[in-house]
Amino acid sequence: MMKAKQMTRDKGITLALLAVAFLILALLPQITSGYILTLLIDILKFAVLTVGWVIFSGPSGYMSLATAAFYGLGFYIAAVFSGSIPFSLLILLAGVSSFVVALGVGALTLRLRGVYFTIFTFALVLLVQNVVLEVERVVTQTRGRFVETVSTEGVYYAIFIVFVLTVVSAVLIRRSRYGLALQSIGEHEEAAAHSGINVVWTKVLTFASSAVFMGMAGAIIATRRTYIDPYIAFNLNTSFLPVLMAMFGGMGNLVGPVLGAALFTYIGEILLTRFPDLYMLLFGVVLILSMLFMPNGILGLAQGIWRKMKGGGRAPA
Amino acid sequence: MSQKARWGNLAILSMVLVALVSLAVLAGCGDSTTTTTAGTTATTAGTDTTDTTMAPPEQDKIVIGAARPLSGGLSVFEGNNFGPSYKLWVEDVNAAGGINVAGKMLPIELKIYDDQSDLDTSMRLLSKLMEEDKVDFVLAPASTAFLFAAAGVANANKYIMMSAEGGATSLEKELQKGTLPYFFQGLNYSNHDQMPAWADILKEAGAKTAAVVYLDDLHGIEYQAQAAVFLSAAGIEIVQSTPIPGDIKDMTSILKQIQDKDPDAVAFFAYPGQNILAMQTMMQLDYSPRAVLIGPGGASQWFANMFGDAIDGVMFEGAWSANSSPEAKAYEESLTQFMGSSDNVDHWGALIYRSQLEFFQQAIEKAGTLDQDVIAEVMRTSHFPTSMSSDTFYTNQIFDRTSYAGQIGQWQGGVAEVIDVGDKRTAAPIYPKPAWPAAQ
Structure with a gap:
């Protein structure tokens, strides 16, 4: 009885905290200046990409480096259709396009495993980049495209909504039978197949679902750029950073990737603007130390501290 | 996962969201690195058109910011192209006492961030300079793609943006649309001319x-x-x-x-x-x-x-050539001295960058204010002497073709x-080109 009451109280506090956090983020453009919004747009962008990456790669153990391909696709959807269709439709179109492309790519490649899959996704980014380069050279006789810009507030709200959608979808997918199936695939793929799980379909569908958010983020951020070209759109950093951010934050649950994206971006910004000459050195040291001493990320460290404070009790896993 | 654990996760998530905002606000409150350049040589551009009818600004210096590629693939531009040009200009201006704004001499302080040759970082830092650091003016990043993106960001913040190492035909269409009133193209390019x-x-x-x-x-x-x-x-x-x-x-x-x-x-x-x-x-x-x-x-x-x-x-x-004019020759010597060698003198952009900055200085002095709108209007409509030409001016916000050396x-x-046909020519073209010298 006491336990039930405690849980209801915890639930109430949590919902209240979430509501406050949501309200603050939602009302932020009304109360703060441009740069803070700009920084938050970047943080939310990386949070979307990192959570999107974790949706598939976290439970399945398949390390995808295709993030930049879907993100870049979103860039190009924005560049091609900006000005001709509404911003919201643009974002939806980018999400749907990324889903379709990921479905096709996944169906072709998700029979590959381990490092072969990782190398393929890495090569996919270069492949798409070069195809777009060639198409632009031959068809449009140029390399880049101008994109109609959207106000900072508009971009902020769009990426905030996509962030919420990404997190909610990630939670729902984790709790769905697809999420559980993906988890079992990650633990032992053969055993999962023998227990009746359609392994390929589960992987392909989740891979494609995660691509939706990457494409949407790309379409939104492209409207901040005025001008894009294939090297900007399909930048391999966009593939590597979410992986680092997820590892930095911890991949045990969805809080870790959000925390990782936020801190990673924030620490990078602080080091870059205050210690420009030492930036790379300090950032490298921070990364090495975090990998050595926080193998489960910041979240793992926080859970360890929580356990110690509670005298060995169970921390939120 | 137990229900309690799930709610625990959500609680952490909400705290993370609040922390996100706090972090961003904190980031906005901090100081940042500043690079100040002191001057030793005299400025080459002078003007007698100072507007003294305006009240002088209260500030004691002009802060000019830029997100430049101090590292990464584009860092060669900062080392050899626009980098030395703007640093030498600041040195020269400060040696002469600063920029005369409504009768008050304001030295220049540079605030340069490293954009790591990354477009996202460059645009974020450019936003920081304008929106958070509130610098008086900004300089352009390196490369055409960065320049195009920066032009949009600067324009949205109503900051003047003069080009650096970039420029292309496709930008003309954007300028013709009138969507970039604060952008000024200096460097020449394919069809210009x-x-x-x-x-x-x-x-x-x-x-x-x-x-x-x-x-x-x-x-x-x-x-x-x-x-x-x-x-x-x-x-x-x-x-x-x-x-x-x-x-x-x-x-x-x-x-x-x-x-x-x-x-x-x-x-x-x-x-x-x-x-x-x-x-x-x-x-x-x-x-x-x-x-x-x-x-x-x-x-x-x-x-x-x-x-x-x-x-x-x-x-x-x-x-351009050292033989183009005495001003060009003086600038080549000055740049060589500044860089410690003539190896990195760039006979395409160096004189143009210098002249853009000289033009900009004279526009500020004529405007007699640091107001971007007033200065932009002066830049659009005025003619000034620069190291490149005795009559330098913009036509449709692009340096007029007659202004180049x-x-x-x-x-x-x-x-x-x-070797252009016409009065800019400093030597007749050698045609046909001599054969390659025999291998040693």
Whole structure:
């Protein structure tokens, strides 16, 4: 009885905290200046990409480096259709396009495993980049495209909504039978197949679902750029950073990737603007130390501290 | 996962969201790195048009910010191109006491961030400079793609943005739409007016055919397209036009094909790496076209030094010469002294960057205020003397074609000369180009 009451109280506090956090983020453009919004747009962008990456790669153990391909696709959807269709439709179109492309790519490649899959996704980014380069050279006789810009507030709200959608979808997918199936695939793929799980379909569908958010983020951020070209759109950093951010934050649950994206971006910004000459050195040291001493990320460290404070009790896993 | 654990996760998530906002706010409250340059030499641009009717500003200095590639793939630009130009200008202005704003001399303080040659970082830092650091003015990032993006960001913040190492035909359409009222293009480019000038030079020399090798990027694609337009108009037939990738390792087959067709002129619209390879391959094949035009890198002294006597007669996109004017000669000497060597003097952009900044200084002094709108209007409508021209002005926010010291240069006896047809010419073109010197 006491336990039930405690849980209801915890639930109430949590919902209240979430509501406050949501309200603050939602009302932020009304109360703060441009740069803070700009920084938050970047943080939310990386949070979307990192959570999107974790949706598939976290439970399945398949390390995808295709993030930049879907993100870049979103860039190009924005560049091609900006000005001709509404911003919201643009974002939806980018999400749907990324889903379709990921479905096709996944169906072709998700029979590959381990490092072969990782190398393929890495090569996919270069492949798409070069195809777009060639198409632009031959068809449009140029390399880049101008994109109609959207106000900072508009971009902020769009990426905030996509962030919420990404997190909610990630939670729902984790709790769905697809999420559980993906988890079992990650633990032992053969055993999962023998227990009746359609392994390929589960992987392909989740891979494609995660691509939706990457494409949407790309379409939104492209409207901040005025001008894009294939090297900007399909930048391999966009593939590597979410992986680092997820590892930095911890991949045990969805809080870790959000925390990782936020801190990673924030620490990078602080080091870059205050210690420009030492930036790379300090950032490298921070990364090495975090990998050595926080193998489960910041979240793992926080859970360890929580356990110690509670005298060995169970921390939120 | 237990229900309690799930709610625990959500609680952490909500705290993370609140922390996100706090972090961002904290980031906005911090100080940042500042680089101040002290001056030792005198400024070359003077003006007698200072507006003293305005009240002088309360501040004691002008802070100019920029997100520049101090590291990464584009850092060569900061080291050799716009970087030395703006630093020398600040040094010169400060040595002369600063910029005269409504009777008050304000020295310049630079606030430079490293954009790591990354577009997202560059745009974020540019936003920080304008929105958070609230610098008085901003300078452009390096490369055309960054410049285009920065033009939009600066324009949205109503900050004047003068170009640096970038510019392209496609930007003209944006300027014509009137969507970038705070953007000013300084550096010349393909149809403004390098390809028309090259077509005139070739026509005057009697060339009838040409071949083009171009990098499949914005620079290469635009230049080959504009070359096709202007060479055709001059009656010069393009017998071959070949795109190359940036990581090309061997140009032998391409150059042999061109050699077989024996065009009068060959142009390489590519970057230094490919241009060096092209020069080396032509020399190895002992193929010496009657005219050779080299794109970016070709105008730099180090490029000429690299090839020694073989550079004689090679044309380059540019262009200015120490022989263009006493001001140009003085600037070349000043820049050489500033950089400690003449190796990195760039005979395409260096004088243009300098002149843009001199123009900007005079516009501020004439405006008598630091208000961006007032200064932008002065820039759009005024004529000022600069190191590049005694009458420098913008037409539709692009430096007028008459303001440049030249468009096409040629290395003659180790000296960069302007060979445009008309009054900018500092030396007659050497045509046909001398054969490559015999291998030692």
